[in-house]
Amino acid sequence: MDDDAVTAFVPGHVTGFFSSHPDDDPSKAGSRGAGVTLTDGVTVRATPAARARTTLDGTEIVVEPVDRVLDALSISVHVEATTDLPLGAGFGTSGALALGTAFAANQLFDRRLSANELVTIAHAAEVRSGTGLGDVVAQARGGVPIRLDPGGPAHNRLDAIPASTRIEYLTFGDLSTESVLSGDTDRLTDAGLESLSILAEEPTLSTFMYASRRFAREADLLTDRVRGAIEDVSAAGGEASMAMLGETVFALGTGLSEAGYDPSVCRTHAAGATVLEGAAPPPSASGPPRANNAGDL
Amino acid sequence: MDDDAVTAFVPGHVTGFFSSHPDDDPSKAGSRGAGVTLTDGVTVRATPAARARTTLDGTEIVVEPVDRVLDALSISVHVEATTDLPLGAGFGTSGALALGTAFAANQLFDRRLSANELVTIAHAAEVRSGTGLGDVVAQARGGVPIRLDPGGPAHNRLDAIPASTRIEYLTFGDLSTESVLSGDTDRLTDAGLESLSILAEEPTLSTFMYASRRFAREADLLTDRVRGAIEDVSAAGGEASMAMLGETVFALGTGLSEAGYDPSVCRTHAAGATVLEGAAPPPSASGPPRANNAGDL
Numbered sequence: 001m002d003d004d005a006v007t008a009f010v011p012g013h014v015t016g017f018f019s020s021h022p023d024d025d026p027s028k029a030g031s032r033g034a035g036v037t038l039t040d041g042v043t044v045r046a047t048p049a050a051r052a053r054t055t056l057d058g059t060e061i062v063v064e065p066v067d068r069v070l071d072a073l074s075i076s077v078h079v080e081a082t083t084d085l086p087l088g089a090g091f092g093t094s095g096a097l098a099l100g101t102a103f104a105a106n107q108l109f110d111r112r113l114s115a116n117e118l119v120t121i122a123h124a125a126e127v128r129s130g131t132g133l134g135d136v137v138a139q140a141r142g143g144v145p146i147r148l149d150p151g152g153p154a155h156n157r158l159d160a161i162p163a164s165t166r167i168e169y170l171t172f173g174d175l176s177t178e179s180v181l182s183g184d185t186d187r188l189t190d191a192g193l194e195s196l197s198i199l200a201e202e203p204t205l206s207t208f209m210y211a212s213r214r215f216a217r218e219a220d221l222l223t224d225r226v227r228g229a230i231e232d233v234s235a236a237g238g239e240a241s242m243a244m245l246g247e248t249v250f251a252l253g254t255g256l257s258e259a260g261y262d263p264s265v266c267r268t269h270a271a272g273a274t275v276l277e278g279a280a281p282p283p284s285a286s287g288p289p290r291a292n293n294a295g296d297l
Numbered sequence: 298m299d300d301d302a303v304t305a306f307v308p309g310h311v312t313g314f315f316s317s318h319p320d321d322d323p324s325k326a327g328s329r330g331a332g333v334t335l336t337d338g339v340t341v342r343a344t345p346a347a348r349a350r351t352t353l354d355g356t357e358i359v360v361e362p363v364d365r366v367l368d369a370l371s372i373s374v375h376v377e378a379t380t381d382l383p384l385g386a387g388f389g390t391s392g393a394l395a396l397g398t399a400f401a402a403n404q405l406f407d408r409r410l411s412a413n414e415l416v417t418i419a420h421a422a423e424v425r426s427g428t429g430l431g432d433v434v435a436q437a438r439g440g441v442p443i444r445l446d447p448g449g450p451a452h453n454r455l456d457a458i459p460a461s462t463r464i465e466y467l468t469f470g471d472l473s474t475e476s477v478l479s480g481d482t483d484r485l486t487d488a489g490l491e492s493l494s495i496l497a498e499e500p501t502l503s504t505f506m507y508a509s510r511r512f513a514r515e516a517d518l519l520t521d522r523v524r525g526a527i528e529d530v531s532a533a534g535g536e537a538s539m540a541m542l543g544e545t546v547f548a549l550g551t552g553l554s555e556a557g558y559d560p561s562v563c564r565t566h567a568a569g570a571t572v573l574e575g576a577a578p579p580p581s582a583s584g585p586p587r588a589n590n591a592g593d594l
Contacts, residue, residue: 113459115440143569160412162403203412204409
C-alpha cells in the first residue's frame with residue numbers, strides 16, 4: 001500500500017437519450033443510448049482513512065455508489081471530490097464519483113485491477129444504487145459515446161461520434177433519476193431505441209441533438225422551462241436538448257448564449273476517466289512483480 | 298462538404314509485446330498484445346485537393362495506408378502531417394497517419410461515419426499494407442491499452458492498465474515491420490500470448506514492462522544496443538523494454554535518464570485519436586439532417 005494521495009479525473013456526462021434494460025446481473029443491466037462527456041467533471045482525491053468518508057467541495061456527503069465501490073474493493077478511503085457541475089441535474093456526478101473512487105483507490109492500495117474491472121465495479125454500484133444506468137460506461141470512454149448495448153465492459157459494445165465541440169449548459173433544477181427509472185419505462189425505452197436507430201444511421205453531432213430532442217418529446221420528460229429554452233435556441237438557429245435526467249438544457253457551440261442565455265461553457269472531453277497523480281510509483285515502491293523481474297535479459 | 302481544414306491528433310503507440318493473427322478479412326486480422334500510447338504523436342491536417350498527396354514535416358511522402366484510407370472514403374485530400382516521433386522505429390506513425398487521415402477526412406467531407414467505422418477502415422488499411430497489426434486500434438483508445446483480441450472494433454475486445462506515467466525513449470535505428478511480420482511468426486506469437494497471459498493476471502505498468510522484456514527475449518528481437526540500454530536501466534533501478542518493432546528502448550518514469558542516457562520525454566496519452574478543429578460546424582453549415590429537424594418540440 002502506498003500512503004500518498006492518488007487523484008483521478010472523470011468527465012461529466014450528459015445523456016441525450018436512452019433505453020432502460022434491467023437485468024438481475026448488474027454487470028449486464030444498464031442502458032443503451034448516447035451522450036456527450038464534458039471537460040467539466042469530478043476530481044476525486046483518495047487517501048487512506050480508518051473510516052471511509054466522502055466530501056464533495058468540502059461538505060461531507062453520503063454517496064451510495066461510492067460506498068459500494070469501496071465495499072467491492074474491501075478498502076476504507078477518504079474521498080475528497082470537487083466539481084463545477086450541478087448535482088442531480090443530469091451530469092452523471094454520481095457515476096463520476098463512483099468511477100473516480102474506483103480508479104484512485106485501486107492505485108492507492110495497489111489492487112492491480114484492470115480498467116475494465118474497475119468500470120464494471122463502478123457500473124454495478126450505480127445500477128444497484130438506482131442512480132444511473134449508462135453514465136459510468138460513457139465516462140470511462142470519453143468523447144461522444146454511443147452505447148450500443150447495455151451493461152458493463154464485459155457485455156456492451158461502444159461506438160462514438162468522431163467529433164469534438166464546445167458545449168453550453170444551463171440548469172433550472174434537479175430531477176430524481178431514481179423516481180424516473182423506478183417508474184414505467186416502456187414508453188421511454190421505445191423512444192430511446194428509435195433515437196438510437198436514427199443516430200446509428202448518421203452518427204453526427206447534429207443528428208445526435210435531433211435524436212435527443214425527439215426522445216425528450218416522445219418520453220414526455222420536458223418541463224416548461226426546458227422546452228422554452230430549447231425553442232429559444234432553435235429560433236436563434238442553434239441546437240439544444242434536455243439532459244437525461246435533470247432540468248437542464250445543453251447546446252452545441254454557442255447555442256444558448258446566442259439565444260440570450262448566460263450558460264456554463266465547456267467542451268467535449270476527449271479522454272475517459274484518468275488517474276492524474278501517483279500514477280508511476282518507482283519500481284522499488286511497487287516491488288518487482290516476480291522474483292525473476294530484475295535485469296532478466 | 299466543408300472546405301475548411303480539419304485537424305486531428307493521434308497519439309504515438311509503442312507496442313511492448315504482441316501475437317500475430319492473420320485472417321483473410323482485414324477487419325478480423327491483427328494482433329493481440331499491449332502497449333503505451335504517447336503524448337508525442339502525429340498531427341494530421343486535411344484539406345480538399347484535386348490530387349491526393351501527403352507531406353510529413355513538409356516533405357512529400359507516399360504512405361500506403363493513407364492512400365488506402367482515402368480510397369475507402371472515395372475522396373482526394375491533401376494530408377499535411379507533423380510529428381516529433383522518429384519514423385520506422387516502433388511508434389506506430391503509419392497507423393497514426395492512417396487513423397488521423399480517416400478522422401480528419403470524414404469530417405472535412407461530411408462522410409458521417411462513426412468512430413468504429415473509421416477505425417475499421419484505418420486498421421484494414423494498415424493490415425493490407427503490412428505496416429502494422431494493432432497500432433490503430435490502440436491509438437483509437439489511448440491510455441495503456443491491452444488488446445485482448447485481434448482485429449478492428451467489430452471483432453476485438455480491449456482492456457487497459459488504469460494508470461498514467463512519464464515515458465522516456467531512445468531510438469538507435471529502424472527495423473522493418475514488414476520484414477518481421479512476413480517471416481515466421483510462430484515463435485513470436487507463442488511468446489506474445491504468454492506475455493498477454495502474464496499481464497492479464499496483473500495489469501500494472503511494472504508487470505507490463507516485465508512481460509515486454511520477456512517477449513523481446515523469447516522472440517529473439519533484441520539488438521545489442523537495445524539489450525545494453527535495457528540492462529543499464531535495470532542496473533539503475535528502472536524499468537525499460539524494446540519497442541515493437543524498432544530499434545528503440547522505452548522506459549517508465551526517469552528510467553533512461555537515471556541510467557545516464559539523454560532520452561526523449563513524454564507521457565502516456567489519456568485520449569485516443571481526436572478531431573481538433575472544424576469539429577462543430579454551425580447547424581446552418583451542416584444542414585438539418587431531416588426536414589422535421591428545426592424546433593421540433
